[in-house]
Amino acid sequence: GAVVSQHPSWVICKSGTSVKIECRSLDFQATTMFWYRQFPKQSLMLMATSNEGSKATYEQGVEKDKFLINHASLTLSTLTVTSAHPEDSSFYICSAASISGSSYNEQFFGPGTRLTVL
Amino acid sequence: GQNIDQPTEMTATEGAIVQINCTYQTSGFNGLFWYQQHAGEAPTFLSYNVLDGLEEKGRFSSFLSRSKGYSYLLLKELQMKDSASYLCAVMDSNYQLIWGAGTKLIIKP
Numbered sequence: 076g077a078v079v080s081q082h083p084s085w086v087i088c089k090s091g092t093s094v095k096i097e098c099r100s101l102d103f104q105a106t107t108m109f110w111y112r113q114f115p116k117q118s119l120m121l122m123a124t125s126n127e128g129s130k131a132t133y134e135q136g137v138e139k140d141k142f143l144i145n146h147a148s149l150t151l152s153t154l155t156v157t158s159a160h161p162e163d164s165s166f167y168i169c170s171a172a173s174i175s176g177s178s179y180n181e182q183f184f185g186p187g188t189r190l191t192v193l
Numbered sequence: 194g195q196n197i198d199q200p201t202e203m204t205a206t207e208g209a210i211v212q213i214n215c216t217y218q219t220s221g222f223n224g225l226f227w228y229q230q231h232a233g234e235a236p237t238f239l240s241y242n243v244l245d246g247l248e249e250k251g252r253f254s255s256f257l258s259r260s261k262g263y264s265y266l267l268l269k270e271l272q273m274k275d276s277a278s279y280l281c282a283v284m285d286s287n288y289q290l291i292w293g294a295g296t297k298l299i300i301k302p
Contacts (some may be wrong), residue, residue, distance in 0.1 A: 109290075118294040119279060167301070168235050182290065184235040 077103045079171045080177055083102035089193055092193035095155045096188045098169030105171035109182065110142075113166045124154055159192045168192075195219045196292035199281050204299045213266045213279050213296045221286020226268045227255050228280040230295065236279055236280055239266065267300075276300045 078101040087093050098108060107126050111119040123139075125131035125146035133139045145153040152171075157165055166189055170182040196218045205211040212263055217225070223257035224243040241256035242264060254267040266279055281293040 080296045102262075107288075121289070121292075124289065166233075181238060181241065184237070187235040189233075 077101070077112060077171070077183045079105075079169065079183045079185040081090050081167075081169055081188050084187060085189040085191075086161045087193065090160050091158055093155055093157045093192060094159055096167055096169075096190075097151055097172065098152045098154070098185050100150050100171040100183070103171075103173060103183075105152075105173055106149065107172045108152040109147055110144060110152075110168045111168045111170070111174070113187075119168065119173060122154075156190065159190070161192045164190055164192045195283075195285065195291045197283060197291055199279075199293040199296045201294070202297045202299065204216055204301060205268075207271055207273060207300055207302050209271050210269050210273060213268075213281075213297065213298065215266070215281035215293055216265045217262050217264070217281070217283045217291070217293075218284045219283045219291050222259060223284040223286065223288060224257065225255075225257055225264050225291070226282045226284070227253075227264075228282065230278045232277075239279075245265070248296055271300050273300050 080099045082097045110122045112122050113116050121134050122137045123131040123133045123144050125144050125145050127146050131144040146152040166187050168187040169185045172182045199215045228241040229238040229239050240255035242255050248254045252269045257264045278295040278297050280295045284292045286295050
């Protein structure tokens with residue numbers, strides 16, 4: 076399958092600072108990237124869907140001004156957690172897919188980023 | 194609303210067979226996925242079913258009945274490394290994945 080990387084794999088930051096997480100599709104062009112958050116012992120929660128060159132679509136309850144998503148190219152999407160607080164501590168996972176028209180392509184997951192806010 | 198149901202936890206013995214069920218109610222259907230997720234890691238793809246029937250891939254098989262909104266993942270010849278969470282996800286009419294809460298599978302020697 077295709078390879079998706081995430082950087083950093085883990086980060087610890089102070090409350091009030093901002094953290095940027097990068098998601099890259101290494102060997103294919105991802106028209107769509109998804110950002111998920113996963114709290115311990117819970118399933119994946121979709122935060123937002125981003126299509127290359129357009130604004131991200133956020134799920135209900137996710138603050139778009141706090142979780143800034145940029146999908147500037149077909150191989151890179153970034154998630155910036157602004158003014159992070161301890162309750163933002165979580166496992167953030169991105170996935171990438173190439174979806175066009177009625178055809179389906181599998182979502183390929185990055186390895187995840189463990190964020191701890193002190 | 195959209196809903197995916199699967200058992201929270203299951204226990205099985207090494208070498209045995211286990212079946213993990215998943216029922217769903219979604220707006221539209223573009224396929225059902227099973228993923229395996231070890232603690233602290235991202236999910237890894239196991240199977241994709243879009244037509245009714247059984248798909249076999251090595252020790253793992255996945256079954257789908259669209260009319261019943263039902264799927265199962267069958268794991269044979271269980272190994273200790275199969276201890277993980279197994280996530281059922283359905284792709285809806287907007288090509289968005291709707292995730293179940295996952296089934297934690299515990300394998301005992």
